[in-house]
Amino acid sequence: xxxxxELEIITPERTLLREDVEMVIAPAVDGEIGILxxxxxxxxxxxxxxxxxxxxxxxxxxxxxxxxxxxEVLPQRITILVATAELPQEIDLERAMEAKKRAEERLKKxxxxxxxxxxxxxxxMARIKAARFKE
Amino acid sequence: xxxxxxxxxxxxxVQSTQKITxxxxxxxxxxxxxxxxxxxxxxxxxxxxxxxxRGISASIxxxxxPLLAHREVKKITVLLFTADRGxxxxxxxxxxxxxxxxxxxxxxxxxxxxxxxxxxVLKPRGYNIxxxxxxxxxxxxxxxxxxxxxILVDDFIKEKTDQVLMAYTRFQxxxxxxxxxxxxxxxxxxxxxxxxxxxxxxxxxxPYTILDLVLPRSVENIIFGALLESKASEFGARMTAMDAATxxxxxxxxxxxxxxxxxxxxxxxxxxxxxVGGAEALK
Numbered sequence: 001x002x003x004x005x006e007l008e009i010i011t012p013e014r015t016l017l018r019e020d021v022e023m024v025i026a027p028a029v030d031g032e033i034g035i036l037x038x039x040x041x042x043x044x045x046x047x048x049x050x051x052x053x054x055x056x057x058x059x060x061x062x063x064x065x066x067x068x069x070x071x072e073v074l075p076q077r078i079t080i081l082v083a084t085a086e087l088p089q090e091i092d093l094e095r096a097m098e099a100k101k102r103a104e105e106r107l108k109k110x111x112x113x114x115x116x117x118x119x120x121x122x123x124x125m126a127r128i129k130a131a132r133f134k135e
Numbered sequence: 136x137x138x139x140x141x142x143x144x145x146x147x148x149v150q151s152t153q154k155i156t157x158x159x160x161x162x163x164x165x166x167x168x169x170x171x172x173x174x175x176x177x178x179x180x181x182x183x184x185x186x187x188x189r190g191i192s193a194s195i196x197x198x199x200x201p202l203l204a205h206r207e208v209k210k211i212t213v214l215l216f217t218a219d220r221g222x223x224x225x226x227x228x229x230x231x232x233x234x235x236x237x238x239x240x241x242x243x244x245x246x247x248x249x250x251x252x253x254x255x256v257l258k259p260r261g262y263n264i265x266x267x268x269x270x271x272x273x274x275x276x277x278x279x280x281x282x283x284x285x286i287l288v289d290d291f292i293k294e295k296t297d298q299v300l301m302a303y304t305r306f307q308x309x310x311x312x313x314x315x316x317x318x319x320x321x322x323x324x325x326x327x328x329x330x331x332x333x334x335x336x337x338x339x340x341x342p343y344t345i346l347d348l349v350l351p352r353s354v355e356n357i358i359f360g361a362l363l364e365s366k367a368s369e370f371g372a373r374m375t376a377m378d379a380a381t382x383x384x385x386x387x388x389x390x391x392x393x394x395x396x397x398x399x400x401x402x403x404x405x406x407x408x409x410x411v412g413g414a415e416a417l418k
Contacts, residue, residue, distance in 0.1 A: 010180045012277045012352075012359055013173070029340055043191060044339040045348045070349055072187050072336075079183050081352070083277070 005037035006077045007053065009064070009085050016064075016085050023054040024078055025061075026071055035073055042073040046082065048122040050130045063088055063133035065126040091131040100124035139402065142395040146388055153384035159222065160377035166273055167309060167370035173274060174306070174363040181356050188349060195342045201292045202350045203321050210243040212265070212296040214287060214319065214358070215257075216303040216365035217250035219271055224379075226304065226372035227252040230314040234302045235260075237316055245296060247286065249362070275366065280359035288354055291320045303361040304368035310375055312368035319357060322350060 004020035024035045027049030035042075046069045052061040069082030103121035106112040215234055217227045231253060238244055247266045248254045254267045266286055268279070290296045299320035304312045338345055 008179075008183075010183055012177055012180045012280070012356055014176045015179050029344075040337060041335060042337045042339065043187060043345055045345055068348065069352075070187060070345060072183075072190070079187075081180060081183055081187070083281075083352070 003037045005035070005039075005075075007080070008077070009051075009066075009080045009082070011082055011085050016087070017053075019055070021053050021055050022057070024080075025052040025054075026080070027051065027066070028071070035078060038075045039073050039078075041075070042071075044071050044073075045069070046071055046080070048119065049126050050133065051080070051085070052133075061133070063130040065091060065123075065130040067123060067126075086127065086130070088130055088133065091127045093128065093131045096124045096127035096131065100128065139395060139398045142391055142398060146391045146395065149384050149387050149391065153381055153388070156377045156380040156384060160374055160381060163370045163374035163377060164309075167367060167374055169274065170363060170367040170370055171306070174360070174367055177356070177360055177363060181353075181360060184349060184353050184356060187345075188353065190336060191338065191342050191345060191349075195346060199343065200346050200350060202288065202354065205321050206294070206297045208297045210245070210296045210298075211238065211241055212245045212247065212287065212290060212299045213238060213316075214247045214283065214299065214301045214361075215249065215253045216301075216361060217248065217253035218369045219251045219269060221252065222376060223369055223373035224376035226312065226369055226376075227256070230302055230304050231256050233314045233316060238300075247283065249283070249365075271362075271366075273366065275359075275362050277355070277359055280355050280362055283358050283362075284351065284355040287320060287358075288351060301358070301361055303365045304372075306364050306367040306371060309371040312371055319354065322353065 004022055005024075007017065007019060007021045007024060008015065009017040022037070026033055026035065026044075027047050028044045029047050033044065046066065048067045049065075051064045051066045053064065054061050064085050064087060066080070066082045066085045069080060071081075072079040099120060103117050103124055106117035107114065107121065213234060215230065217230060221227065227250075234246075234257075244263065246253075246257060246262050246264045247268075248257070248264055249268045250271055251269045254264060254269065258264055268283070271279070287296075287299050291299055298318065300316055301319045302314065302316050305315050306312055
């Protein structure tokens, strides 16, 4: 059996997940970063995107849609603090598609706040990707 | 002496009031339980954020961030949490009174109020309310805390205010809640004591970017915590107040029942003496 590391995903409203995993692939600001057990201590900021967790060889990767946050990596524990995190079964794909469409339209028009529309677009994309995730 | 019918009517009215207070007490008890559960769930995020702050503080100069800047205090903003409704004992009054006592004389005071009661009481007294939030849901979402934090952080960074305080009611138990006035901004550096919990990290992209990300979250989180705690206190206070009201109603009903019985007896006595009097006259 492969070695494992304790993973905690915490949002302000709840602790979404706390369990031992084999590997975490997180969307860091400067590209995706894969973490295995016994990783060197690290703190990095995360951007909106898809976080992938490998619980075991058989189960494969579990995708989660996350928004901005921080990840603290210690050899025995990974803590992910994000504003929101959703499991695939919690994602409403239809709503995400609508949100994406809306954000795209807003990005084209002048009168809307570009950064907000961009963030909404990113969030919708992360949800869609997580919900449709296949290996 | 009230007539029997009057007393009966009053008993009915007190009984229906009692029904309402009893229902409100029960509803508050349920809401309180949920609010407490939610407040507890926010703790891990807060604690872990503090852990990380402590961890990275060894590698940075904590004075560098605008949210940590201590300035001479000429302008104060207070974030005040009250309820939207009354019927919760001294809950609203206590926290409002605290703000007035502590800061009522401060020349440049701005208020951000959450809940109708704070606004309703302080606006007519000439306080400068820059933002008001009303109709706060029973279980407020994190977005609300984020919005509040956005306004306050923005004002603080633009130096529209030198210090931000938070007036809320700490939940101690269903029976006791304590109003508190605590500093929110600038953030306390004592939480970032590098001696405690110092860790050697690689930091990506760099410590300042991470600080920039973590500190505003930390503010949002403190506000969210206070918001949930105030709500729990509100329900606790309402529950206690309604419990007392239900008991008082019970007492009133007892007293009224006694006077009702007395009135009934009196009527019977009068009737009997009339009959006896009549019979006597016939002899």
